[in-house]
Amino acid sequence: MTTGYADVPLWAAIVSAAFILLGAGLSLVGAVGVARLSTFYDRIHAPTLATSWGAGGMVMGSMIFFTAAEGRPVIHEILIGVFVTVTTPVTLMMLGRAAVYRDRSEQNPGALPKETSVDRADTVSNHKGS
Amino acid sequence: MTAILPYPLLAVGLAFMWLALGGFTPGHLVLSVLVAVAASHALRALGEASPRVRRFAAIPELLGIVLYDIVRSNVAVALIILRGRRASRTSGFITVPIRLTNPSALAILAIVLTSTPGTAWLDYNSARRTLLVHVFDLVDEAEWIDIITNRYERLLLEIFE
Amino acid sequence: MNVLIMQAALFIAQLMLALAMILCTWRMIIGPRAQDRVLALDALYVCAMLQVLAFGVRTGNTLYFEAALVIGVLGFVATVSLAKFLMRGEVIE
Incomplete structure (x- = not known):
């Protein structure tokens, strides 16, 4: 099960290291955004850096490394990529709607547009079968 | 089958x-x-209805466009975050009229809008068929509506409806 | 040479991911509102998942991949139920 770095050819090590650094770096930038952007609706954009190319880079790096190290295609990491891509919209959409709903019900001056349907959420936006 | x-x-x-x-x-x-x-x-x-794909040829085109946009907006948002204080940037809400009604197409549009870091899907009003989107770097409202309508929705309409 | 490259890259990557986790935790603590904390928790889960994935590459053990997948699933369920709670005030209706 375990593999050593020494089994990996140089080109694979370089490519995989580049992807891993890219992924980790973008995740860090996303976390910096979460920490220092000033409003909630700005901050909701920041984690998508980590979930799009952050996770993508790490997954690619890991796939290249294990494929080169074990001498056979190792692609199960792609499941993480697919899973993150499919679930992030659901979580962020629900969080966004919850935030809009809370801001509206508390009369927050969050620069929200006048007509949103969230206050009728029981009848609307159930198209995803939530 | x-x-x-x-x-x-x-x-x-x-x-x-x-x-x-x-x-x-x-x-x-x-x-x-x-x-x-x-x-x-x-x-x-x-009893969920299976999504019916009308035109497979448009799928690679949509995939290419989305992958390109994800890379581009990743770079753009990362640069804005690293540059620091919100100096010249304004973010805001836009309401986009949407023609799609197919649930699968709407789900894919949600994935596209969320995966590209510059835009966040907030709410879809199925009665009025409008979409509330928050845009991170809002320069021109009409330009963003144009991107969503002509770049993504047109292809999704071709694929699903 | 290739050993050195991988070790250096993984060390830096894990350092960056750890820093990212600290930043998310900080946002989770200072809030200011509940939805900010939930968003930070979601980001924290993603960073933790990537951190475990990096551990997998570092040790060359594919078992870490399963752990990362489980963290991802748990993070998704946790965030969805918390968002649901913020919306309605109850999780199960």
Whole structure:
């Protein structure tokens, strides 16, 4: 099960290291955004850096490394990529709607547009079968 | 065909996932097919309509556009965050009129808008058919509406409706 | 040479991911509102998942991949139920 770095050819090590650094770096930038952007609706954009190319880079790096190290295609990491891509919209959409709903019900001056349907959420936006 | 496999895409996806997790062996292949078929029939009991793809040719085009946009907006948002204080940037809400009604197409549009870091899907009003989107770097409202309508929605309409 | 490259890259990557986790935790603590904390928790889960994935490459052990997948699933369920709670005030209706 375990593999050593020494089994990996140089080109694979370089490519995989580049992807891993890219992924980790973008995740860090996303976390910096979460920490220092000033409003909630700005901050909701920041984690998508980590979930799009952050996770993508790490997954690619890991796939290249294990494929080169074990001498056979190792692609199960792609499941993480697919899973993150499919679930992030659901979580962020629900969080966004919850935030809009809370801001509206508390009369927050969050620069929200006048007509949103969230206050009728029981009848609307159930198209995803939530 | 539909009697055996009501949801071909789902069945293929499940079988692929099973094989990726368990390893590609003949035994796992048989098991994965059994699980995929059984799960398809279990889902049919729930009565969800299977998405019907009208035009496969537009799928690679959409995929290419989305991958390119994800890379581009990743760079843009990362630069804005690293530059620091909100000096010249304004973010805001836009309301986009949307023609799509197919749930699968709307789900894919949600994935596209969320995966590109510059835009966040907040709410879809199915009665008025409008979409509330928050844009991170809002320069021109009309430009963003144009991007969503002509770049993504047009292709999704071709694919699904 | 290739050993050195991988070790350096993984060390830096894990350092960056750890820093990212600290930043998310900080946002989770200072809030200011509940939805900010939930968003930070979601980001924290993603960073933790990537951190475990990096551990997998570092040790060359594919078992870490399963752990990362489980963290991803748990993070998704946790965030969805918390968002649901913020919306309605109850999780199960």
